[in-house]
Amino acid sequence: MASNAAVPFWRAAGMTYISYSNICANLVRNCLKEPYKTEALTREKVHFSISKWTDGKPQKPSKHFFGLFRSAFTSHLLCLFCMKNLVFRFIFFY
Amino acid sequence: MAMAALRREGRRFATPLISPRPIAAIRSPFLSEEDAPLGVRSISTQIVRNRMKSVKNIQKITKAMKMVAASKLRAIQVKAENSRGLWQPFTALLGDTPTVDAKKNVIVTISSDKGLCGGINSTAVKISKSLHKLNSGPDKENKYVILGEKAKAILVRDSKKDIELIITELQKNPLNYTQVSVLADDILKNVEFDALRIIYSKFHSVVSFLPTMATVLSPELVEREAESGGKLGELDSYEIEGGETKGEILQNLAEFQFSCVMFNAVLENACSEQGARMSAMDSSSRNAGEMLDRLTLTYNRTRQASITTELIEIISGASALEG
Numbered sequence: 001m002a003s004n005a006a007v008p009f010w011r012a013a014g015m016t017y018i019s020y021s022n023i024c025a026n027l028v029r030n031c032l033k034e035p036y037k038t039e040a041l042t043r044e045k046v047h048f049s050i051s052k053w054t055d056g057k058p059q060k061p062s063k064h065f066f067g068l069f070r071s072a073f074t075s076h077l078l079c080l081f082c083m084k085n086l087v088f089r090f091i092f093f094y
Numbered sequence: 095m096a097m098a099a100l101r102r103e104g105r106r107f108a109t110p111l112i113s114p115r116p117i118a119a120i121r122s123p124f125l126s127e128e129d130a131p132l133g134v135r136s137i138s139t140q141i142v143r144n145r146m147k148s149v150k151n152i153q154k155i156t157k158a159m160k161m162v163a164a165s166k167l168r169a170i171q172v173k174a175e176n177s178r179g180l181w182q183p184f185t186a187l188l189g190d191t192p193t194v195d196a197k198k199n200v201i202v203t204i205s206s207d208k209g210l211c212g213g214i215n216s217t218a219v220k221i222s223k224s225l226h227k228l229n230s231g232p233d234k235e236n237k238y239v240i241l242g243e244k245a246k247a248i249l250v251r252d253s254k255k256d257i258e259l260i261i262t263e264l265q266k267n268p269l270n271y272t273q274v275s276v277l278a279d280d281i282l283k284n285v286e287f288d289a290l291r292i293i294y295s296k297f298h299s300v301v302s303f304l305p306t307m308a309t310v311l312s313p314e315l316v317e318r319e320a321e322s323g324g325k326l327g328e329l330d331s332y333e334i335e336g337g338e339t340k341g342e343i344l345q346n347l348a349e350f351q352f353s354c355v356m357f358n359a360v361l362e363n364a365c366s367e368q369g370a371r372m373s374a375m376d377s378s379s380r381n382a383g384e385m386l387d388r389l390t391l392t393y394n395r396t397r398q399a400s401i402t403t404e405l406i407e408i409i410s411g412a413s414a415l416e417g
Binding site for chain 1: 259264277278338
């Protein structure tokens with residue numbers, strides 16, 4: 001209910017619903033206490049390699065991904081902003 | 095000790111065995127005895143023995159691989175079965191529309207990175223290719239997104255032009271939702287589509303996997319289909335809360351649906367892969383056992399024959415002395 005207003009913000013930052021929900025999930029996992037926290041964080045390890053092909057040839061940089069947030073620093077900040085927004089809205093709501 | 099006896103035997107028969115027909119000498123244990131070189135009284139059993147040893151080793155390896163596949167299967171099967179709950183609500187809401195007519199089709203072929211797992215990868219590729227043919231038309235576009243080394247190896251050979259993305263090394267870590275969703279995100283960002291068609295093997299039991307297609311439509315196409323009625327016509331009877339438009343909701347839904355369907359598809363495929371590997375390794379260790387039986391029989395027969403020959407020679411020699 002409170003997150004309604006956040007949608008245009010992360011869409012404007014070029015994020016999809018998937019990356020938005022992943023970042024939220026990461027924040028929630030970080031809220032856990034210690035023995036459970038590391039266990040939950042192992043579930044968000046990302047590893048694969050991707051290469052884009054055009055006209056039957058692979059494009060040069062074939063990327064390898066090892067972490068969730070590779071270039072998402074700005075979007076991360078933005079999302080923190082969204083979450084704060086959300087928390088404030090909750091407080092306001094009550 | 096056995097080696098010493100072998101060497102002695104080898105020296106005794108070395109000359110006639112090697113000199114006239116060396117190739118026949120290597121093959122001789124597997125051919126009939128008439129095929130042995132002229133003047134040879136018996137055949138060296140060394141080759142059969144070596145062959146038996148290598149077959150035994152291969153059997154050990156395939157048995158170990160079967161065990162590994164079985165234990166991996168058990169872990170991943172639970173995950174795959176639990177993940178089915180993720181896409182079922184989407185199918186209930188948006189329906190499954192495999193026959194929808196879309197201009198830009200993207201075929202997501204899911205395969206494994208490793209081989210030795212029977213025919214599941216070639217089945218997935220075959221289905222993808224026939225889907226490509228089925229959907230091709232004058233103003234239509236078909237592209238491939240390939241997951242896994244095996245489908246890549248086949249599709250690079252004959253459908254190079256249509257490949258858009260290749261993703262590999264997915265199973266280095268145990269599969270999790272975050273990984274698959276990041277991957278789905280990358281596919282969404284790099285590929286333009288009206289309909290995504292995901293081809294994977296759905297796990298049924300250890301010996302049966304159904305090649306399956308899941309369809310994810312783009313939000314525009316969903317809206318168009320909903321307006322024209324049909325299966326998606328009921329979508330309008332849902333009420334939307336909050337200030338979002340239907341287009342926004344549909345876009346969010348389509349993205350989330352894609353990541354969920356991908357997660358399930360990747361898990362199901364990994365599960366089928368392990369099952370297929372298990373049955374493939376089972377049958378290959380059975381075949382190795384059969385081969386070993388046959389080789390043992392040949393080996394024993396040859397040995398017996400050479401002993402009999404030697405006995406006959408000794409006896410006839412003795413009787414010649416007596417007479």
